Amino acid sequence: MCVPPATIDLSTQANIDQVETTHLHFNWIVDFENQNLHGSVVLDLTTLVDNVDKVVLDTSYLYIKSVSLGKENLKFRLAERYASLGSALTIDLPAVEKAGTNFQLKIDYATTEKCTAVQFLKPEQTLGGKHPYLFSQSEPIHGRAMIPCQDSPSVKVTYSASVTSHLPVVMSALQTGIDEDVDAGNGLKTYHFSQKTTIPSYLIAIAVGNLVGKEIGPRSTVWCEPEMIEQAAWEFAETESFIATGEALLTPYEWGRYDLLVLPPSFPYGGMENPCLTFVTPTLLAGDRSAVNVIAHEISHSWMGNLVTTNAWKHYWLNEGWTVFIERKILGRLNGEPTRQFEALSGLKALQESVDLFGKDSLKTVLNPDLRNGADPDDFFSKVPYEKGFNFLYHIEKVVGGPSIFEPYMKAYVEHFASTSISTQDWKDFLFDYMEKKHGQQMVEKLNTIDFDTWINKPGMPPVDPKFDTTLADACFDLAKRWDSARNTDNLSSFSAKDIENFSAGQKIVFLEKLTDTEPLPHHFIEKMDQLYNFTPNHNADLRLRWQQLCLMTSYEPIYPEVVKFVTEQGRMKFVRPLYRLLHQAKNGAQLAVDTYLQHKSFYHPIAAQLIEKDIGLVKSMY
Missing domain, CATH: 3.30.2010.30 (Zincin-like)
Structure with a gap:
């Protein structure tokens, strides 16, 4: 067993404090028959300290064939698995005396059937039904199941690849050429790629298919x-x-x-x-x-995540909170400020649901969660880093004086930290430094009115009410209130299809979200609502989620077949996880949830499968 070293990132076992990867080159063969990627990776490494005698890399369920330095084969050992972090690969080096020494290691290896980063699909699992397919998903710490590497967002590398396949290949890099072995007549082609901007390992991605x-x-x-x-x-x-x-x-x-x-x-x-x-x-x-x-x-x-990257999963909100903030800035520019406010309201509802699920005192609702003792970052995946992070930045924008002051800071933030990995403290230090230099001590005093410790380190909902504009949401809230109040008289005659004829898809979703805050509606209310508003056959996935949630909360059994259909025709965790949970909790739904999952387990991505099993009690979560 290898316990992570005391580094800035507790989710890696690599000796990133001694050696740093600068470039990776892959020579891969896509093997659909054996369902693996095999070949080699060449790591360009630089020593950070004197007298380095080993390289420790992250792996998870990889088959390591050999490791070489030039023409010399090196001794290596693969440790037992440590919690969710996988098995450390320790490679013995001839002693490297000086810091700043560059060298290359070549590792011949293959992925295995337990790989959590790559999903192989049979032809019948694809839309066309004629060709197999594979795709990778490495965030947060599954890159080590596809590549022996320093699997930490604190390490950013360039990469190149040569991938041989009989089906087209795409990667998270620019394609630089395709070679075809015409003489062999086997239909194989080798696809070449290059990514010249540094990225963390979780962003190395591949897909192969028709x-x-x-x-x-x-x-x-x-x-x-x-x-x-x-x-x-x-x-x-x-x-x-x-x-x-x-x-x-x-x-x-x-x-x-x-x-x-x-x-x-x-x-x-x-x-x-x-x-x-x-x-x-x-x-x-x-x-x-x-x-x-x-x-x-x-x-x-x-910009937020790929160019400026968190240096550890503890600071994941720097990726996602900033990204939601910029996403809504873009939507506000394109569709008007009321749209940004409307999206923020919907996000606040999603945040409340995550806090309710975990509990307002749960450490999973902390913006900077504790990931010691081999904690699995996947277990902390929720709307908290996204929406609590967004609300934090939104609050800071208001405190400093609005977009005219905050937007120039956003640009400066990206320029300052581009191509680096940072912590929450790095972010905060630059915020104060920038505001003081550009706007003086008075702006620092404004920033000091913000309770940074509560925002960053305390659980629960944001400590301030964001007071979002409800212009686009008021009609949704009013209609939800009418339905909620109607239970007092049991009179549904005032409702008609015209109630929502001018609603956007987003407004229909917010209407349903608001109703999930009320006591479960009687079954005949649900039936009448569907007759008038025709929600069940709607193809918008977010609307289907909210409608089915509303029905499951009241154990409306006619919706159960639609829920089963929805959670088995797609595997997006945003939809399948809450629906599996609610179906499992609904009257006469627990066994149906378990049976449905077990029957379709092979359909789901390994990451999703692991979490669904925890959601419906098949596996107990450690955290």
């Missing part, structure tokens, strides 16, 4: 299976406007391309901000562009 691309902007292509290419291209046609607005708010977009990959339905997230190639869920294909706000979020990661 992929086609279509241009949707001057620097954007959407990739997916051919069966959905036209729908995807239409849905994401406004991508360039999001990029350009982000540039106007911050700094020039420096990644070259902003492509999108629409993944098969089992992808567990709404989007993953892999550089040059954002991975997105097909649940965004609502047919009316009502769900594309996720693209504004992932584009914002190009």
Whole structure:
């Protein structure tokens, strides 16, 4: 067993205080028959201290064949697994006497069937049904299941890759060429990639399948299976406007391309901000562009998270809180400030639900959580870093005097920390330093009125009421209040389909969210609402979630088949986890939840599967 060293990042076992990786090069073969990636990785390393005699890397369920330094094979040993952090790979070196010495290690290895970073899909699990598919998902600490590496966001590297496959390959890098072995006649091609901007290991990503691309902007292509290419291209046609607005708010977009990959339905997230190639869920294909706000979020990661990165998962809010803040700035610029306020209201509701789920005193609701003793960062995944982080920044913006003062600071923040990894203390120090230099001691005094310790280190909801503008939400709140009040008279005659005919998809969702704050509605209310508003057949995934939540909270059994259908046709954790939990809690729903999950377990991404099992009691969570 290898316990993590006392470093800034408690989620790595690598000796990042002694050696630093600067570049990775992969030579991979995609093996669909054996469901693995095999080949080698070459690590460019630099010693940080004198007298380094070993390199310790993170791994998880990898098969390590050999390690070499030039022509010399090196001794190595793989430790027993330590909690969620995997097995440390210790490589013995000839003593390196001087700090600043550069050297290369080559590791021949393969992923295994227990790999949590790569999901292999059979042809029948894809949309086209004819070809297999694979995709990776490494955030937060699953990169070590695909690559023996220093799997810490504090280490940022460039990378290159040569990947051999009989199906098209895309990666979180720019493609530099394709070689085809015509003489072999086996249909194999080798795809070459290069990522010249430094990134942490969790952003190294790959997907392989029957992929086609279509241009949707001057620097954007959407990739997916051919069966959905036209729908995807239409849905994401406004991508360039999001990029350009982000540039106007911050700094020039420096990644070259902003492509999108629409993944098969089992992808567990709404989007993953892999550089040059954002991975997105097909649940965004609502047919009316009502769900594309996720693209504004992932584009914002190009600056917040990808360019300026947290140096440990304890400070994850620096990635996500900032990204939500910029996402809503973009939406406000494009659609007006009331839209930003409306989105913030909805986010506050989601934050309250996370706090209610964990408990207001739970350490999982702390902005800077404690990740000691091998804690799994996945167990802390919730809306807390996103929405509590957003509210923190929103509050600071108000205290310092509004956007005219705060927006120049945002740009300076990105310029100052670009291509680095930072902590919450780094962020706070720069905030005070910038505000004092630009606006004097009076601004520092304003900042000192903020209770930073409570915001950052204490559990529960934000310590201040954000007082968001409710202009776009008032009609939703009023309609929800009418339905809630109607239970007193049991008279539903005043409701009609016209109630929501002018509502946007977002307003319908907020209406349903507000009703989940009330006592569960009687079953005949639910039935009448569906007759009038036609919620059950709606294709907007967020609306389906809220409607099904409302029904499950009152154990409305006619919705159970729709819930089963929804949680088995897609694997996005935002949807499947709360619905599995509520179905498990509903009357006559517990066994149905367990049976449904067990029957479809192989459909879900390994990360999602692990968490769903905890949600419905199949596995006990340690935290």
